[in-house]
Amino acid sequence: MDRLVIAGKEFDSRLFVGTGKFSSGEVMAKAVEASATGMVTVALRRVDFGATDNILSFLDFTKYHFLPNTSGARNAAEAVRIARMCRAARGDTWVKLEVTPEPRYLLPDGGETLRATEALVKEGFTVLPYIQADPVLAKQLQDAGASTVMPLGSPIGSNQGIRTRDSIEIIIEQATVPVVVDAGLGAPSHAAEAMELGADAVLVNTAIAVAGDPIAMAQAFKIAVEAGRMAFLAKRAAPQRTAQASSPLENFLRNA
Amino acid sequence: MFSQFLREFDFGPWHQKAAQANDADVSAVLTKSHIALDDLPVLLSSQCLSHLDALAKRAQAVTRQRFGNTIQLYIPLYISNRCQNACLYCGFSTANRTPRKTLGIEEILDECNHIRNLGFRNLLLVSGETPELLQNNFLESIIKHLAKDFASLSIEVQPFDESVYRTLCEAGLDGVTLYQETYDPLVYTQVHPSGSKSNYPYRLDTMDRAAAAGVRKINIGALLGLGDPVYEAFRVALHCRYLLTRHWRSSVAISFPRMRESESRYRAPYPVDDRRFIQIMLAFRLVFPDQDLVLSTREPAALRDVLSSIAVTYMSAGSKTSPGAYTKSDTACSQFELEDTRSVEEIRSTLNANGLDVVWKDWNQNLNAQHILQAEVP
Numbered sequence: 001m002d003r004l005v006i007a008g009k010e011f012d013s014r015l016f017v018g019t020g021k022f023s024s025g026e027v028m029a030k031a032v033e034a035s036a037t038g039m040v041t042v043a044l045r046r047v048d049f050g051a052t053d054n055i056l057s058f059l060d061f062t063k064y065h066f067l068p069n070t071s072g073a074r075n076a077a078e079a080v081r082i083a084r085m086c087r088a089a090r091g092d093t094w095v096k097l098e099v100t101p102e103p104r105y106l107l108p109d110g111g112e113t114l115r116a117t118e119a120l121v122k123e124g125f126t127v128l129p130y131i132q133a134d135p136v137l138a139k140q141l142q143d144a145g146a147s148t149v150m151p152l153g154s155p156i157g158s159n160q161g162i163r164t165r166d167s168i169e170i171i172i173e174q175a176t177v178p179v180v181v182d183a184g185l186g187a188p189s190h191a192a193e194a195m196e197l198g199a200d201a202v203l204v205n206t207a208i209a210v211a212g213d214p215i216a217m218a219q220a221f222k223i224a225v226e227a228g229r230m231a232f233l234a235k236r237a238a239p240q241r242t243a244q245a246s247s248p249l250e251n252f253l254r255n256a
Numbered sequence: 257m258f259s260q261f262l263r264e265f266d267f268g269p270w271h272q273k274a275a276q277a278n279d280a281d282v283s284a285v286l287t288k289s290h291i292a293l294d295d296l297p298v299l300l301s302s303q304c305l306s307h308l309d310a311l312a313k314r315a316q317a318v319t320r321q322r323f324g325n326t327i328q329l330y331i332p333l334y335i336s337n338r339c340q341n342a343c344l345y346c347g348f349s350t351a352n353r354t355p356r357k358t359l360g361i362e363e364i365l366d367e368c369n370h371i372r373n374l375g376f377r378n379l380l381l382v383s384g385e386t387p388e389l390l391q392n393n394f395l396e397s398i399i400k401h402l403a404k405d406f407a408s409l410s411i412e413v414q415p416f417d418e419s420v421y422r423t424l425c426e427a428g429l430d431g432v433t434l435y436q437e438t439y440d441p442l443v444y445t446q447v448h449p450s451g452s453k454s455n456y457p458y459r460l461d462t463m464d465r466a467a468a469a470g471v472r473k474i475n476i477g478a479l480l481g482l483g484d485p486v487y488e489a490f491r492v493a494l495h496c497r498y499l500l501t502r503h504w505r506s507s508v509a510i511s512f513p514r515m516r517e518s519e520s521r522y523r524a525p526y527p528v529d530d531r532r533f534i535q536i537m538l539a540f541r542l543v544f545p546d547q548d549l550v551l552s553t554r555e556p557a558a559l560r561d562v563l564s565s566i567a568v569t570y571m572s573a574g575s576k577t578s579p580g581a582y583t584k585s586d587t588a589c590s591q592f593e594l595e596d597t598r599s600v601e602e603i604r605s606t607l608n609a610n611g612l613d614v615v616w617k618d619w620n621q622n623l624n625a626q627h628i629l630q631a632e633v634p
Contacts, residue, residue, distance in 0.1 A: 021324020023611045045407070048377065048617045074505065078623050085620070103507045104500070104546045157322060209324050 001229055004200055006178050007094075007126045007147040009065065011038040014195065015225040016067070016180065018205025020046065021157075022214065025058035031208055032059065035218035040064040041096050041203065043071040044082050049089050067128065069096035071106075076115035083120055095120060096150070097129040106156040110137045114144060121145035130182055133164035138171045138179075149175065150203065152183035153194065157206040159186025162193055172198040188217075188224030195228025257464050258498055259457040262439070262491065270297040270490050277301035286310050291542045296493050299539035300486050305531060308538070315541040316566040322545050327607055328570045328615045329600075330378035331371055332412070332552075334579045335359050335398065337591065339384025341451030343437075345482065345515060345522040347591045348384040350451065357579045358388055364398055368405060370582045374574060374600045377407040377617040380433060382577075382591075385414035385453060396427045403428030403624075407617040410473060414452060415462035421469035430624050431473030432466040434459070435513060438483040439491035447482060463495075467503035472624065474499060474506050475550060480533065481515030481524030489536050496544060509548035509570060512537055516554050516592045530559060541567040556595040557606075565610050574600035 004011040016039045022028035032040055040059060047068075048054045059066075068086045073079035076099065083095040097120070099113045100106040108130050114137065117127050126147050131137055133151035141149055151168050154160035161184060162168065172179050178200035185191050186207045194202050204221055211217035274297040282304045285295045298304060304311065336358035339348040347354070359367070371379065379402065381395075389395040399409055410431030411424070421432070438444050441456050448454045463474045476495055478488035492510060499508045514533060515524040528536070537549060548570040551563055564571060576582055578590035596603075604614050 021326055022613060023325030024608065024613050045618055045620050046615065048407075051616075072619060072623065074623070081623070082620060102504050159321070206321075206324065210320050 001226055002233065004178060006128075011065075011201070012036075013038045013222070013225070014201040014229055015191070015222055016041065016182075016201060016203040017208060017218070018069075018203065019043075019055060019059070020205055021209035025053075025055065027214055028055075028209070029058045029060075031214040031218040032064065034215045034222070035204075035208070036222050038065060039067050041067040041069045041205075044068050044086050045072040065094070066090075066092055067094050067096050068092055069098050069130075070116075071098040071100065073099050073116075074101040075099060075109070076112040076119065079112070079116040080119050080123075083125055084123075087125070093124060094126045094128065097127055100156075108132055108152070110134055113137075114140055117141055117146050118144045128180070133167035133171060135167055135170040135174060139174060142175065142177050146177060148178045148180050148200075150180045150182040153181050153190060154184030156183045158184050159207055160184050161186055161190035162197075165197070168194070168199070169197055188220040191221050192224040192228035192231070195225055196231050198232055201225075257461040258495060259460045261498055262460065262494065265494060267490055271486075273297035274301045274486055277303045279303060279306075282307050286314060293493060293497055293543055296490065296539060296543050299542060300489055300536065304539075305535055308531065308535060311535065311538045311542070312566050315538040318545045319541055319567055319569065323569050325612055326615045327564055327568070327612045328378060328548070328618060329376065329573050329604075330380055330408075330410075330570065331374070331376045331572055331600075332380045332382045332575050332577065333364070333367055333371065334382045334577055334581070334591070335364060336383040336386050336388065337579055338386040338388065339451075340387070341385050341453040342449055343451075343453060344447045344449070345479070345524075358383075358386065359579050361398065361401065363580060363583075365401065367580065367582045368402055372405055375604075375614075375616050376600075378410075379406045379408070380410045380412055380431075380572075382412045383414075385451065389413055390416075390420065396423055399424055399427040399429055403621050407619045407621050408473070409621065410475070415459050416465070418465040418469045421466045421471055425470045425624060428621060428624050429471065430619065430621065431475060432463070432471050433475035433511065434462050434466075435477040435479055435511065436460060436491075436495070437479045439478060439488055439495075440483045443483045463499055464502070467499065467506045472506055473509065474503075475509040475511055475548075477511035477513055477550075479513050479515060480528045480536070481526055484526055485528050485532060485536060489539070493540065493543060496547065500547075507548070509550050510540055510544065511550040511552070513552065513554060516595075533559075534563065537563060537567050553594045553596040554592065557598055560596050561606055561610065564607060564612065571603075573598070573603040 004014050013036050015035055015037050017035050017037045019028055019042050046055050070079040070082040079099050086092050097116055099109045101109050113129050117129050120127050128148045129141050129146050130150045138149040151171055153162040180201045181194040181199045182203040185204050191202045208214050208217045277298045281298050285298045337348050338356045342350050408430040410433055412433040444456045478492050496508050549568050550570040551568045552572045553575040
């Protein structure tokens with residue numbers, strides 16, 4: 001698969017994975033490995049830096065780039081605080097920005113996300129913001145220095161797939177940074193769909209963690225992302241409404 | 257405020273639906289793709305009791321889907337068993353002649369040390385209703401002390417004014433647990449004859465005040481056994497829906513305390529048997545797929561194990577309901593008898609064996625405490 005570059009860092013895999021909701025640290029680690037991902041995200045609110053068997057201890061960070069996320073933050077100030085806390089504890093400067101004031105659907109607050117992005121970019125962070133599929137916001141974030149934009153397919157954990165297709169297409173068309181479709185991807189076919197649309201990568205958590213066999217599901221997502229990307233590069237023909245002869249003018253021109 | 261909303265809501269149609277539900281009605285709800293609040297009466301009907309297996313299967317699927325394969329643990333810390341109320345059913349009633357104790361700050365810190373070593377990062381501070389809590393900023397200073405050691409601090413004490421909750425939030429308070437006990441005003445008056453707790457509407461509006469003050473986690477419930485369980489369940493559900501809509505920034509959790517033997521030797525007029533109890537929790541899981549359902553160690557181990565695999569997402573473990581009991585053995589009386597007396601390690605191990613990962617920490621305390629920004633760096 002062609003390499004993906006985010007903020008100067010190269011990735012072989014276009015599937016990123018989250019680490020929540022697994023039945024154990026061991027299963028999580030095995031699923032992450034099966035996904036062949038190059039980047040793993042962890043909710044900092046889950047991390048107890050003081051404990052020796054915290055969620056981070058299950059992951060080999062020589063193999064995966066660590067992307068802490070600010071899930072739980074309700075406004076820009078909280079998100080910035082969480083990012084700084086992680087940098088102070090571990091030195092990480094990459095952060096997945098999640099500002100979600102409403103705890104049921106966990107939909108992102110665009111205004112606060114933009115504010116947090118501006119502040120964190122100024123402080124030298126590499127910011128990957130999670131957003132509603134809002135093309136204007138996506139452009140504003142890119143202007144503010146975000147290293148990707150991460151529009152949602154559907155609400156976190158809902159497994160409904162891509163319900164924001166038209167807007168994601170616009171975002172992809174207008175993007176100057178990689179676009180990562182994040183949230184709501186419930187099946188490998190959803191991930192393939194995102195890649196066929198032209199997304200640069202996808203991020204998946206719930207669909208893998210709550211699958212009957214998370215390790216097999218992680219592998220399925222890996223294959224789907226590869227297939228979707230290959231299809232995109234092969235320039236899939238646009239769907240036609242009517243049957244078309246391969247070249248309606250060919251015979252006429254040959255005989256003209 | 258909720259007290260007004262409750263007064264104005266007509267529960268007639270719900271009670272009728274529950275009374276008239278037949279087998280076809282139950283099947284229809286259980287196979288719907290989207291179950292709504294309006295379906296609660298059918299789920300709580302006597303007819304639905306013969307569909308518990310189907311109810312459980314669906315509840316399990318929803319719980320795993322929304323919460324993953326995880327369960328959160330918390331522990332209660334009783335800071336005082338002094339109480340000025342005379343609730344008929346409670347071991348702390350002022351009418352009970354029993355040794356009373358309020359822990360000092362050093363004793364509380366000792367208890368918390370022990371609690372942290374067990375693994376807990378979610379702490380529930382519990383007390384009888386005593387004016388000591390607000391004297392000399394006692395409760396506020398406890399919260400300030402403990403804020404750095406726990407990811408989430410909740411209180412289960414008397415209802416406060418909004419300004420008090422605001423102060424406590426600034427000190428680091430994350431959650432408020434408060435049970436209406438019974439939503440039936442007549443029963444309420446009978447079982448709460450004296451003390452501040454006799455004020456029914458003030459208690460009912462507590463979560464409005466707490467949420468307005470910025471409390472993030474609110475935990476409601478009725479004490480099953482005091483009033484008719486379907487009556488109570490309808491009102492708890494309405495309360496939950498109201499809070500979710502009106503106070504959208506807060507998370508609402510629902511607890512299911514069930515009457516137990518206590519010092520007061522009060523006999524529940526509406527005892528809820530295990531099947532009914534399970535039915536109520538499963539119904540709530542289907543109608544509120546995203547809300548934490550909480551079950552304490554009041555309930556026996558086997559029941560807790562099965563409910564944690566199908567509906568419950570937040571549990572206590574290794575609890576003691578008497579002040580000082582984590583570090584000392586000769587303690588003042590407890591609030592009620594516990595059934596699940598397993599150690600924390602035993603409970604963790606059983607949960608793991610059932611395919612559930614224990615989540616000790618799921619919040620950053622410093623997100624609540626505005627004044628302790630300095631504590632950002634662990």
